[in-house]
Amino acid sequence: MLNNKEIDIIRKFNRQYVIALGVLNKKIFKTDLSWPEGRILEKIAEEDEITPIQIVHKLKIDKGYTSRVISQLEKKRLIEKIPDSKxxxxxxxxLTDKGCEAYKSIDIRSNDQINNLIENLSDNQQIEFYESIRHANQLLFERKEK
Structure with a gap:
């Protein structure tokens, strides 16, 4: 079991990483999209014809808030709602065509952001960083239920 000092180090990393990614900024990459709008737009881009309730479950966000964000994305003509054929x-x-372009721009900027974050690391350090992140992700989020 981790002690408080070790937990503090994890919390410090979390705070620094949030700042490095710019999550505390009101808008994502100087666009007119908020971070939640950008994240929901990304989820819609990743999943073929996702439902609002699936977004709620996958992103673990409030249903009412998700509905408001979806309405904002629809007003910005980035997404559209289509009836489920089943x-x-x-x-x-x-995503609309405009939504696809917005998503692609955010995706490119996200990749650039990570590249900028690690550009001063040597090739070996970049690989070490990647392996550490991959391993942490595996431990925390990809565990199979036993």
Whole structure:
């Protein structure tokens, strides 16, 4: 079991990484999108015809808040709602052409951001950093239920 000093080091990393990624900024990469809008836009881009409730579950965010963000994305003409072909009571979310362009821009800037973060590391340090992140992700988020 980790002691408080070790937990403090993890918390310090979390705080520094949040700052490095710019998550505390109101807008993502100087766009007119908030971070939650950007994250939901990304999830819609990653999943073919995802439903709002699937977004709630996958991103673990409040249903009402998700609904408001989806409405904002729809008003910005980045997404559209289409009826589910299997269940007419349900809707699926898809990116518009404008939404695809916004997503691609955010994706490129996200990659650039990570490259800028690690550019001063040697090749071996970059690989070590990658392996550490991959391992942490595996330990925390990819565990199989036994």
């Amino acid at each position: 269940d007419r009571r349900s809707i699926k979310l898809v």
